[in-house]
Amino acid sequence: xxxxxxxxxxxxxxxxxxxxxxxxxxxxxxxxxxxxxxxxxxxxxxxxxxxxxxxxxxxxxxxxxxxxxxxxxxxxxxxxxxxxxxxxxxxxxxxxxxxxxxxxxxxxxxxxxxxxxxxxxxxxxxxxxxxxxxxxxxxxxxxxxxxxxxxxxxxxxxxxxxxxxxxxxxxxxxxxxxxxxxxxxxxxxxxxxxxxxxxxxxxxxxxxxxxxxxxxxxxxxxxxxxxxxxxxxxxxxxxxxxxxxxxxxxxxxxxxxxxxxxxxxxxxxxxxxxxxxx
Amino acid sequence: xxxxxxxxxxxxxxxxxxxxxxxxxxxxxxxxxxxxxxxxxxxxxxxxxxxxxxxxxxxxxxxxxxxxxxxxxxxxxxxxxxxxxxxxxxxxxxxxxxxxxxxxxxxxxxxxxxxxxxxxxxxxxxxxxxxxxxxxxxxxxxxxxxxxxxxxxxxxxxxxxxxxxxxxxxxxxxxxxxxxxxxxxxxxxxxxxxxxxxxxxxxxxxxxxxxxxxxxxxxxxxxxxxxxxxxxxxxxxxxxxxxxxxxxxxxxxxxxxxxxxxxxxxxxxxxxxxxxxxxxxxxxxxxxxxxxxxxxxxx
Ligand SMILES: Nc1ncnc2c1ncn2[C@@H]1O[C@H](COP(=O)(O)OP(=O)(O)OP(=O)(O)O)[C@@H](O)[C@H]1O
Ligand SMILES: [Mg+2]
Numbered sequence: 001x002x003x004x005x006x007x008x009x010x011x012x013x014x015x016x017x018x019x020x021x022x023x024x025x026x027x028x029x030x031x032x033x034x035x036x037x038x039x040x041x042x043x044x045x046x047x048x049x050x051x052x053x054x055x056x057x058x059x060x061x062x063x064x065x066x067x068x069x070x071x072x073x074x075x076x077x078x079x080x081x082x083x084x085x086x087x088x089x090x091x092x093x094x095x096x097x098x099x100x101x102x103x104x105x106x107x108x109x110x111x112x113x114x115x116x117x118x119x120x121x122x123x124x125x126x127x128x129x130x131x132x133x134x135x136x137x138x139x140x141x142x143x144x145x146x147x148x149x150x151x152x153x154x155x156x157x158x159x160x161x162x163x164x165x166x167x168x169x170x171x172x173x174x175x176x177x178x179x180x181x182x183x184x185x186x187x188x189x190x191x192x193x194x195x196x197x198x199x200x201x202x203x204x205x206x207x208x209x210x211x212x213x214x215x216x217x218x219x220x221x222x223x224x225x226x227x228x229x230x231x232x233x234x235x236x237x238x239x240x241x242x243x244x245x246x247x248x249x250x251x252x253x254x255x256x257x258x259x260x261x262x263x264x265x266x267x268x269x270x271x272x273x274x275x276x277x278x
Numbered sequence: 279x280x281x282x283x284x285x286x287x288x289x290x291x292x293x294x295x296x297x298x299x300x301x302x303x304x305x306x307x308x309x310x311x312x313x314x315x316x317x318x319x320x321x322x323x324x325x326x327x328x329x330x331x332x333x334x335x336x337x338x339x340x341x342x343x344x345x346x347x348x349x350x351x352x353x354x355x356x357x358x359x360x361x362x363x364x365x366x367x368x369x370x371x372x373x374x375x376x377x378x379x380x381x382x383x384x385x386x387x388x389x390x391x392x393x394x395x396x397x398x399x400x401x402x403x404x405x406x407x408x409x410x411x412x413x414x415x416x417x418x419x420x421x422x423x424x425x426x427x428x429x430x431x432x433x434x435x436x437x438x439x440x441x442x443x444x445x446x447x448x449x450x451x452x453x454x455x456x457x458x459x460x461x462x463x464x465x466x467x468x469x470x471x472x473x474x475x476x477x478x479x480x481x482x483x484x485x486x487x488x489x490x491x492x493x494x495x496x497x498x499x500x501x502x503x504x505x506x507x508x509x510x511x512x513x514x515x516x517x518x519x520x521x522x523x524x525x526x527x528x529x530x531x532x533x534x535x536x537x538x539x540x541x542x543x544x545x546x547x548x549x550x551x552x553x554x555x556x557x558x559x560x561x562x563x564x565x566x567x568x569x570x571x572x573x574x575x576x577x
Contacts, residue, residue, distance in 0.1 A: 178367040181337055184355040186384040186435075196380070200371045276371040277417035 022058045029057045056247040064247045065254070079239060081231070083252065087259055089231040093149075093224075094217045094263075097156025101213065105161045106206065109168025110194065113202070119169065126165065134159035134220050138227055148228040152221070159220045160213035167209025171202030203274035211267035218260045233259075281349060282310025283471060284334070284439060288551055289343035291329050303329055304498045306343070308551045309490065316465065316472045318482035319500070320530065321492030322538060327475045328364070331441050334473060335361050347439060357385050360437035362445045366428045368416040374427045375412040378402060378434050385435040401434035402427070405460045422453035426460070433464045440465075442474040446481065455514055458484060466511070479530050483523065484512055490554060491533050494542035501541055503554040504529060507562070521561040529559060 056064075072084025112119045134155045141151035175198050183193040199206075225234025233256055240248035291303040303326040311317050321327055332338040334345055336355040345352040347359070355361075368377045378398035386394065402412050405426040416424050425445055432440055445461075446454045458481060465472060476482050482489050483506055491502040508520045517523050 178363055178365065179369060181355075181361070181363070182367050182369065184337060185335060185357075185359065185361045186381055187355065187357050188384060197369065200369070203371075274371075276415070278370050 026057045026059060029055060054246075056250065060247050061250050061254075064251050068248075068251060078230075081236075083233075083236070083255060086231060086233045086236040086252075087255060090221050090225060090233040091259070093152050093232065094156055094214070094221050097153040097158075098160045098214060098217050100153070101157045101161040102164055102210065105164035105209075106168050109165045109206070109209075110172050110198070112165070112169040113172025114198075119173075126162070130162045130166075132158075135223055135227065138224065142228075148230060152224045152228050152232075155224045156217045156221060160217040163212040163216065164206070164209045167212070168202065168206045171205025171209075172198055174205070175201040200274070200276075204271065204276070207267065207271045207274050211264065211271060214263050214267055215260070218256075218263055222256060281346075283313035283315075283348065284311040284473075285346045286310070286330075286334070287344050287346065289330070289333065289345070290341050291326065291333070292341045301496045302545075303495055304492075304500075304552075305545070306551045307500050308553045309500050309503065311471060311473060313471055314469045316474070316485055316487045317490060318474045318476050318486035318488075319490040319492060320476060320479065320482055320534065321498065322494050322534065323477075325492045325495040325498040325538075327492065328443055331361075331443050331473065331475060334439070335359055335441050337361075357435060358437050359439045359441060360432035360435050362425075362428050362432045362440070362442040364443040364445075364447060366416070366424045368424055368427055368431075370416050373413050373415055374407065374419060374423070375399065375402065377416070377427055378431045381431045381435050398430070398434055401430040401464070404433075404464050405430045406456070422449055422457060425449060425457060429457070429461060429464070433470075436468075436470070438471060440470055440472045440474075442472065444475050444477060447477065454478075454481070459514070461485070462511070479527060479534070482530070483508070483526060484514055484517060489530065491530070491538070493538045497543050497545055499541065499544075499552045500554045501538075501552075502533065502557050504557040504559070507558065507560040522559060525559050525561050529557065 068083045072082045074080075074082040075085060108122075112122055137155055137158055138151060141154045142148065145151050145154060179197050179201055180193065183197045188196065221232065222234035222237065225232035226238045229235050229238070233252060237249055237252045237256075240246075240252065286307060286309050289307040290305045292300045293303060295301040307330070319327055319330070329338070333340050334352065336352050336359065352359075368374075369380065372380060375395070375398060378401060379394050382394045382398050383389070386397075389397070399408075399412065402408065407423060407426050407430065411419065411423060416427070419427070425448075429442075429445065432442075446457060449457065462485065474482075474485065486506050489504045489506060490500050491504060493499045493501050504526065506526060507522045508517050508526075
């Protein structure tokens with residue numbers, strides 16, 4: 001046992017844990033009581049005869065997942081699209097709002113980080129806007145923009161801007177004075193200093209902000225799509241709930257987790273690329 | 279007095295003392311440095327050496343007074359004045375080589391990439407760095423190697439004036455010795471002027487043409503300018519045999535040990551400039567016999 005690496009041991013534990021919880025789940029669900037014999041009229045009315053109402057066992061979810069993932073991009077009308085298409089819509093909205101936010105947050109963060117006047121001037125706005133739940137903007141967005149698609153993107157924009165803005169400002173303000181002095185003694189222009197010294201120096205902090213933002217954006221998109229409807233993984237969850245298809249609900253919850261993890265991993269990778277040791 | 283290459287004129291630096299008032303680091307300091315000279319400045323911690331250096335570099339402005347280089351007033355940093363900072367100040371996300379090319383590319387914007395790289399590698403070689411170590415990041419280099427990179431970066435830019443703030447402060451004695459020799463090697467044969475801060479008396483004697491001595495702060499002065507009358511090229515193991523070595527060393531030790539404190543804290547009479555007293559110690563020429571061991575001639 002001692003020769004086994006830590007990672008190997010951890011992997012064995014993870015796998016065991018997964019297996020045990022799936023088994024517990026599977027066997028704690030009573031087998032569907034598909035009523036035999038005569039049903040009263042009342043029982044038929046409330047749907048007692050149909051096997052769908054309970055929480056499904058994992059085996060069913062796995063079968064469902066297999067089904068969905070083997071054909072993720074089918075499109076059979078507005079209420080029946082493959083999981084791949086739904087997730088695609090969600091990712092598109094997240095990225096659109098997110099990059100718009102980055103486009104504003106990073107230059108503005110630079111400004112705030114470099115100038116204490118700008119920081120003091122903008123700080124009250126940031127402090128009051130930041131704690132607002134992004135969904136609180138939804139009615140206003142829908143009213144002003146008059147377009148559910150754009151409103152969802154706006155909500156993503158507004159929720160992902162703050163961590164990026166604050167981290168950029170923080171990172172830029174914290175750039176060691178020595179490094180800026182190196183740029184100064186080499187007579188670098190302000191623009192070149194920003195790109196060759198300040199940006200790489202602040203990059204780890206900025207990317208941390210970007211990573212937090214993408215996480216929040218992915219949390220928010222599900223809720224936003226439940227509200228605006230139409231397409232997207234959030235809408236999909238809600239739609240399947242309305243269909244009382246809990247197998248699909250559980251499957252899509254799982255998919256939300258997987259996509260969120262992948263988005264985070266991508267930024268983790270970026271974070272490692274810009275990291276440096278002082 | 280003819281204008282020096284670098285002339286420091288009535289430099290005064292005051293800082294707020296945190297209690298509403300202000301304290302004076304130094305006042306009306308005036309001295310000159312000639313072209314091609316290697317000058318070291320010695321003084322106790324906190325007397326204002328780094329402050330002077332930052333002003334010479336153009337990184338900060340004095341409260342009063344001017345610095346002129348080649349007759350032109352220093353205002354802001356310039357590629358003509360290279361700086362080796364106390365803590366290396368290498369950019370940690372760049373490799374050693376990239377740290378040097380960074381400076382060279384800024385200095386010679388018309389050069390090709392290849393020229394910039396060759397020039398940089400040549401200077402890294404001069405300070406004893408070659409092979410794959412130049413492709414490593416500063417965090418993967420030893421303290422001595424980092425300081426070598428920092429020196430290579432400054433010299434590769436071929437500035438007229440080099441400012442070094444305790445470049446070897448964090449190094450062990452052995453590494454220090456090697457890099458001192460490398461520094462002399464890079465410097466000799468150029469007409470570059472060097473202004474270096476150090477805490478190490480032996481280092482100053484080995485390297486300098488002249489040593490400026492500062493009294494303790496606040497109200498510090500550049501009190502003396504001691505000529506190092508030991509011929510070059512100097513080698514650490516040989517200069518100790520020179521008749522002047524211990525006389526000069528004694529003078530410096532006496533100053534830093536005793537007189538730097540005695541002379542400290544005297545406010546200047548209005549309008550008075552403080553120029554260092556020139557000290558010339560030479561026991562190799564026949565001196566008056568009744569002089570004490572310490573033979574300081576004030577000129
Ligand atoms: N920005 C500043 N604000 C206020 N006081 C300062 C500032 N910079 C330096 N000082 C003060 O000026 C004095 C001289 O500082 P300086 O860094 O020049 O000393 P130094 O001679 O380089 O010391 P060391 O040998 O320890 O590096 C010190 O008393 C220091 O506290
Ligand atoms: Mg200092």
